[in-house]
């Protein structure tokens with residue numbers, strides 16, 4: 001009897017062991033965008049931090065601006081003697097905790113614009129789930145501060161399934177193919193590229209020859225910032241909400257592509 005039980009126990013343990021090996025063998029990319037399921041329930045602060053770190057360096061698109069030059073504040077390194085983001089987040093807005101400030105920075109980036117920077121950061125709730133945003137907050141807190149995000153925040157943020165609430169972000173394409181983006185976003189109803197489009201607006205065929213990537217990015221995010229010579233009459237017709245419609249990765253793909261059209 002005892003021997004049988006032992007054999008069963010051995011088989012069970014062996015099976016669990018095998019599954020563990022198989023799960024660990026699944027490539028890292030699988031977890032690049034952590035599923036909602038993995039983050040809800042009994043998620044630990046450590047798991048949130050590591051999910052946030054992956055998002056920050058990968059699918060979240062943060063490094064397109066943060067950590068490269070002077071376009072956005074340093075988060076993981078010191079910023080003008082104010083420390084890393086986890087150390088300075090509690091001092092930004094009087095009376096606002098670090099956690100609340102970081103959350104607001106991600107879902108309402110224009111509520112507080114760090115002095116010296118342009119308000120170009122996209123509202124991350126359009127591309128990331130509430131749980132993913134909390135994971136990012138936990139990761140940012142861990143950079144020099146105390147992690148106060150917990151499973152309770154993630155649970156409170158999850159939409160009540162019983163009410164069948166639709167996801168916050170409208171369904172839209174996730175493509176980063178620049179030509180597909182130009183078509184999808186109606187750019188070619190005004191601009192010309194290759195054999196497509198119209199000449200209502202400046203042609204984009206060789207725009208990289210005279211415009212820098214920064215200029216192009218600003219033109220897309222804030223069309224009124226500069227007016228192309230000869231187009232004064234039509235200035236103001238370009239939609240001003242591309243910053244909200246495009247994900248950070250899509251915006252950068254477009255900018256890179258256009259800047260390379262010499």
Ligand code: HEC
Pocket residue numbers: 056060061062063064065066071072073075079085089092102105106109110112113114117118119120121122124136140248
């Ligand atoms: C298109 C560029 C861009 C992208 C992409 C971007 N940011 Fe930002 N971010 C900025 C700029 C510029 C600022 C400073 C101006 C402001 O406060 O809005 C900023 C400010 C912040 C702040 C406040 C910093 C402080 O010192 O108070 C945090 C936190 C932050 N971003 C986190 C993120 C995270 C996390 C991501 C990715 C999910 C991200 N950002 C993606 C441009 C960007």
Ligand code: HEC
Pocket residue numbers: 182185186187188189190191200201202207211216219220223224226227228231232234235236237238239242254258
């Ligand atoms: C409804 C018409 C319209 C749409 C749609 C439109 N634009 Fe524009 N765009 C203009 C006009 C007009 C100008 C020139 C006037 C100005 O600079 O504000 C312009 C200017 C620009 C410039 C600066 C050109 C220069 O040489 O100074 C860029 C870059 C640009 N648009 C890119 C885009 C992209 C990318 C899209 C799609 C995501 C887009 N536009 C959608 C009308 C439009």
